[in-house]
Every structure is written in C-alpha cells, then in structure tokens.
Amino acid sequence: MTVRVRFAPSPTGYLHIGAARSALFNWLFARKVGGRFLLRIEDTDLQRSSDESTRSIVEGLEWLGLDYDEEKVFQSDNADKHRAAARKLVEEGKAYRDFTPKEQREDKNVKQDIVDRARAHAAEGIDHRSNPFRDLPKEESDARAATGERFAIRLKVGREGTSRFTDIVYGEQERGYSEIEDLVLLRSDGHPLYNLSVVLDDIEMRITHVIRGQDHLTNTHKQILLYQALGAPVPQFAHLPLILAPNKAKLSKRKHGEVVSLTTYRDRGFVPDAFVNYFGRRIPLSIPLK
Numbered sequence: 271m272t273v274r275v276r277f278a279p280s281p282t283g284y285l286h287i288g289a290a291r292s293a294l295f296n297w298l299f300a301r302k303v304g305g306r307f308l309l310r311i312e313d314t315d316l317q318r319s320s321d322e323s324t325r326s327i328v329e330g331l332e333w334l335g336l337d338y339d340e341e342k343v344f345q346s347d348n349a350d351k352h353r354a355a356a357r358k359l360v361e362e363g364k365a366y367r368d369f370t371p372k373e374q375r376e377d378k379n380v381k382q383d384i385v386d387r388a389r390a391h392a393a394e395g396i397d398h399r400s401n402p403f404r405d406l407p408k409e410e411s412d413a414r415a416a417t418g419e420r421f422a423i424r425l426k427v428g429r430e431g432t433s434r435f436t437d438i439v440y441g442e443q444e445r446g447y448s449e450i451e452d453l454v455l456l457r458s459d460g461h462p463l464y465n466l467s468v469v470l471d472d473i474e475m476r477i478t479h480v481i482r483g484q485d486h487l488t489n490t491h492k493q494i495l496l497y498q499a500l501g502a503p504v505p506q507f508a509h510l511p512l513i514l515a516p517n518k519a520k521l522s523k524r525k526h527g528e529v530v531s532l533t534t535y536r537d538r539g540f541v542p543d544a545f546v547n548y549f550g551r552r553i554p555l556s557i558p559l560k
C-alpha cells in the first residue's frame with residue numbers, strides 16, 4: 271500500500287508556523303517511505319478564503335522546500351459531491367433532516383441551553399439526543415422537505431457506545447457517544463461543513479495517514495463516525511503537539527503577532543534549511559524574534 275498524506279490548510283490568512291510544521295512532518299513521512307504528499311486547499315469558507323492566501327501558502331511550502339505531488343485540490347470544487355453524500359446518508363437513515371427554524375438555531379440562548387443540557391447529561395451519563403427531528407418518520411421528513419421547508423442535515427450518532435482509536439502520537443483515545451453531538455453535515459443553506467468535507471476528500475484522495483495539529487484530536491472521533499457511516503476504511507491518525515510561545519502559552523495571532531506567520535521568517539532572512547531543521551528537531555517552541 272502506498273502511503274498518501276496531505277496538507278490541508280484553509281486559505282484564510284498567511285501560512286501559520288504551526289501549519290507549516292504539520293506540512294513538514296507530512297512531507298518528511300511521505301519522502302521517507304516513498305509515499306505521496308498532497309496539497310488540498312480547504313477554501314469552503316468563501317468569505318474568508320482568498321487567492322492571495324493560497325498563493326502565500328504555496329510560496330511558503332516552496333520556500334521550505336516541501337514539494338507536493340499531483341495537482342493541488344481545491345475543496346470547494348467538491349461541494350456538490352459533499353452535498354450529495356450528505357443526502358445519501360439521509361436516504362440510508364444514517365443522518366436526518368433538522369427543520370429547526372433558523373431564528374431558533376441562531377438564538378444564542380437556545381444554543382447555550384443545548385450546550386449546557388448536553389454537558390449536564392453527558393456528566394450524568396444521560397442520553398442527550400433530544401432533537402425532535404431525529405426520529406421523525408422518513409415519509410414526514412421527505413414530505414416537509416418536498417414543500418421547500420429549510421433543513422440542516424445532522425449525523426445520527428448512536429445512543430450508546432464509545433468511540434476509540436489509537437493515535438500514533440497521543441496513543442489510546444476514547445470518547446463516549448454521549449459526549450458527541452449529532453454533528454451538522456450540511457447547513458440549511460446547503461453549505462457542507464468541515465467534518466463532512468474533510469472526510470469525503472480524504473476518502474477520495476485515498477489518504478492513508480492523517481497528520482495534523484493536536485487541536486483536531488477531538489474532531490477525529492466525529493470523523494471516524496463519518497467514515498463508518500460512509501462504509502469507508504478509516505485512515506491512521508497522528509496528531510502533532512502545537513507550537514507554543516516561549517513561555518509555553520498557546521500561540522495566538524492577537525498576542526504574538528508576526529511570530530506566527532511563516533513569511534516573517536523569510537522576510538527577516540532566516541535560512542529555510544535552518545528553519546526546517548529547528549522545527550523538525552526541537553520540542554515545538556516558537557523562535558523568539560527579539
């Protein structure tokens with residue numbers, strides 16, 4: 271089996287050094303084992319994505335010497351396929367239409383109330399799948415959709431059970447289904463959401479190992495449920511520790527500004543090989559610029 275890995279940045283700003291480090295580990299792994307290193311631009315947030323950001327990502331990879339194989343993929347090109355897959359899950363009874371009116375969904379108090387309830391129930395081990403549309407008879411759901419009523423599509427997460435996987439870096443991971451919400455796959459405006467798109471694209475691109483930042487560890491449980499619903503083989507996962515500020519705080523653009531952007535290092539004359547060497551070998555602390 272040929273190893274296939276990918277770097278999947280969202281083009282919503284400059285190339286973050288944490289993302290660059292994920293790209294580096296994907297590339298190193300692919301090159302070591304004779305695999306393929308692919309680039310997928312996750313540009314589904316049309317308001318925030320820009321060509322300029324895509325360009326800076328591609329330039330950043332070039333600067334680091336991380337060449338990618340095959341044509342780069344733009345996630346937005348696959349949106350129709352993502353929508354179709356969500357509808358198929360509804361047909362198969364693995365997902366359901368949620369007709370909750372928009373105003374109600376957007377009401378922060380209602381949202382907060384749902385979150386609080388879910389937390390309280392998870393703590394008590396009580397099933398929190400109280401969405402009234404979850405068990406709406408199929409004919410009724412079809413009929414309401416046929417009248418043009420708007421709906422989001424949610425995955426039907428099992429009432430009982432535990433999601434488990436072994437992360438190559440972080441080891442055994444476990445999460446009770448009661449702690450996983452019935453995640454939204456398609457918004458009521460037809461917009462496919464991250465967990466659905468990422469899984470479908472990873473399946474289509476035949477990704478064997480998903481190597482990315484540790485901040486995606488909890489998403490992985492949701493994504494595995496989706497692989498299972500779609501009847502697709504689950505790849506292996508390796509989550510990487512995040513790069514921290516010198517005082518070990520989480521790096522944020524707001525607090526740490528230009529330290530976070532790869533371009534800064536290029537513009538300040540860092541030698542790319544030295545940069546790669548530092549991030550490849552060191553515990554992930556950012557480079558103090560001053």
Ligand code: GLU
Nearest residue numbers: 278279280312468482486
């Ligand atoms: N677009 C996501 C991000 O930039 C990709 C995460 C992933 O690799 O699955 O965080």
